[in-house]
Amino acid sequence: MVLVLALGDLHVPHRAADLPPKFKSMLVPGKIQHIICTGNLCIKEIHDYLKTICPDLHIVRGEFDEDARYPDTKTLTIGQFKLGLCHGHQVIPWGDLDSLAMLQRQLDVDILVTGHTHQFTAYKHEGGVVINPGSATGAYSSINQDVNPSFVLMDIDGLRVVVYVYELIDGEVKVDKIDFKKASTSTSAP
């Protein structure tokens, strides 16, 4: 059982002052094995904060990130899964599932994690699974009119990944979960 935290689009301090206190109290150091971040932190203080939650931190570049050294895309293997990470402002049209599927094919990954729309999504298509953890601070978005703070926790266990999404709605944290299974250990899609 490997826990992977996926979050992004915090936009601190441009669009939000900080993560919601209810989220901060949940993100306790030592419980999570990997963090994958879709970008737009935007400042070093947030990078440092994330590092305290888990030292294995993977970040890709959002268009407002202060640090220009983050890569545009990143791939990594966790257990039986290949994961791909990209902020998403590079994929046009923004939020378009088919264009994202193209990126997934290009990166050749089972799970593609992107952001930019500030809207949680998790869906399965021919090439695999696309997950968008939304905005962890509920930051303003020109794309999405109604943003709630959200983040995703993936529990990777063998060929199975359970995706937990945490959303802050009207001051309460609501949890939902979705199951995905891979057909085999090969890198091709199920």
Place this chain on the structure above:
Amino acid sequence: MIADDDEKWLAAATAAVKQNAFYMQRAIDSNNLKDALKFSAQMLGELRTSKLSPHKYYELYIRASDELRSLEMFFRDETARGCSIAELYELVQHAGNILPRLYLLCTIGSVYIKSKDVAAKDILKDLVEMCRAVQHPLRGLFLRSYLAQVTRDKLPSIGSELEGDTETHMDALEFVLQNFTEMNKLWVRMQHQGPTREKEKREKERNELRDLVMTVGKNLHILGQLEGVDLVVYRDTVLPRILEQVVNCKDELAQCYLMDCIIQVFPDDFHLQTLDVLLGACPQLQPSVDIKTVLSGLMERLSNYAASSVEALPNFLQVDAFSKLNHAIGKVVEAQVDLPASSSVTLYLFLLKFTLHVHSDRLDYVDQVLGSCVSQLSATGKLCDDKASKQIVAFLSAPLEKFNDVVTILKLTNYPRVMEYLDHDTNKAMAIIIIQSILKNDTRIATADEVDALFELIKGLIKDFDGLTDNDEIDEEDFQEEQNSVARLVHFLYNDDPEEMPKIIFRIRKHILTGGPKRLPLTIPPLVFSALKLIRRMRGGDENPFGDDTSTPQKILQLLTETVEVLADASASELALRLYLQCAQAANDCELETVAYEFFTKAYLLYEEEISDSKAQVTALRLIIGTLQRMRVFNVENRDILTHKATGYSAKLLKKPDQCRAVYECAHLYWAEEGENLKDGERVVLCLKRAQKIADAVQKMANASRGASSTGSVSLYVELLNKYLYFLEKGNPQVTGETIQSLAELIRSETKKAESGAGTFITSTLRYMEFQRQQEDGGMSEKYQKIKMEWFE
């Protein structure tokens, strides 16, 4: 030399005491009263010495008085056996020298009191008067100390069995007061005696005497424990007598110590009710007395008293404690001209804490204290003193911590005036503390006027200090953190009211724009997004026919144009471009075509003139395309112009692969999902074909220079293939099976040429195509059937 002698004499005297004590004990054990008295007198004779320093004498005294305990018990046993106390009382007076005689008298006297044969008052009176016979300060002091000690448990104190009536209480009181008075006088005399003593010796002794003042203070402790000392007695008898002694002794050390004793020993309620008297004594003390400590101690006790018992609070108001203390401090500060700034601030700090504890609802009191401090500071001028700065920060933090609400702080008119007295760095540090209070407590600053007041407090962070640019001195990281704090703050300056919020936005802008080019890139973005959020809310609400000019989305967008412009001037072009695009989208959502067009124009201008780095151009262009693709508000003409320009930029990017990608992304500009007349199949294909030409050029270059990675450009073809598939699926009639086939074949042949294999991208694409062909839902597979595909690998 002196030390050695001292040690020697003490050793000798101690030995003598021990020896006599031994014989005395032997006599006691054999019930030999006569001998017991003889040896005890001899033992006590050692205390007649003048040779010892105060500390050493104290040691000797402890020894001797310890031994006297068994004598006291012996006397008690004797009287139990039938010996007459009166007789004993007589007997001890036969001792040769006064000092031993008096020690013995005290010992037997205490037994006498316990027996209750004679009125305690008579004995006590007797003893306290007889001790007058010893006028030598050191010896007299310890004798009386012994008297106090040995009678202590025979006085009617709270909780003892000897309760008695009012008269008994008064007698006991009188006894202790008198003993105290005499001891104080003796102690003071010790301070000033002996011009014959060598200077060094004297200095050393003065230090030792410091400790001995505690013996005097002990009497006050005893007083504090006495039964019957109620408020009236305290106010009418005890306090005046004590204060008289304190003032008249004119000794700085004694005064300081005893004032503190009074404050610590007697109940807080007493102090409250006698505040006038107590404070009135302060100016009468020696100028060198550290009044600050005395008053601080008093205020601290009263603060804690108020904090711990709510019922007492009305009393504070009733006696008008606040004004009395405020006045007293004012007088002290006035009188002590040389008082350093840090000390006077400390005094005001304690008064402030007192006020916050006792009168937390009286902001006017709090403001008064702040004002008094300001007056005091203005007299001394601006401080560079570290210590004083620290105290001022503590002073300013106290109300912050008490109220946890910066909005309350903003009401204190003197608060900003106090801040003026901090040096620049400390001022900024204080501003950060204020901001952190807002962040931590989730404080909402909800009116434009409050925004103004707040920015007045934190102005050290907002702009350069009076013309000095201290940019060189400050650490880059610290500066960023500072400004990021200000940025975070912006999100707490908020009001739901659609009339007030625009005012707030305008005010924030006014203040932020004074920040200069280093600050603007950090502080303008949060302002912009706060305004965009407002615009969205405005759209959601009803049109307000009575609203003034500022409350329309258009006006706000106009403000944003002017604001982002400033960023562009401050050479933060990439940021400015992104913000223009954000504003364009907001304008789009408000159906303001001209405004949206204007924002695009500005963004394009920045792109052309300011963005020169190739990587930056690629990203900027991608953002432009992505934004433009979502715009619905433009008419055909405007859209065409903007699209044409974007495509033009794409073709002119520095690197050919980048060009190719940007151009094929532009294809999306001709195709929008939401019906309308935004599906131009031909132009889409034109774009893709144009992109392919560029890819061809890349391929040619790669093939020409053998070593170069040709899989790179094959990737471009695969990307294009995927794009064709995208539009095929969307139903673009211009995307034919043939187009896709020929592209697929091209990929195949190029891949064969390359050394490495096909690459995973083509594999997954082919797999996807096959998958779509197999789809049961007829529509998709039909489209895919159009493509004749030969599989390779």
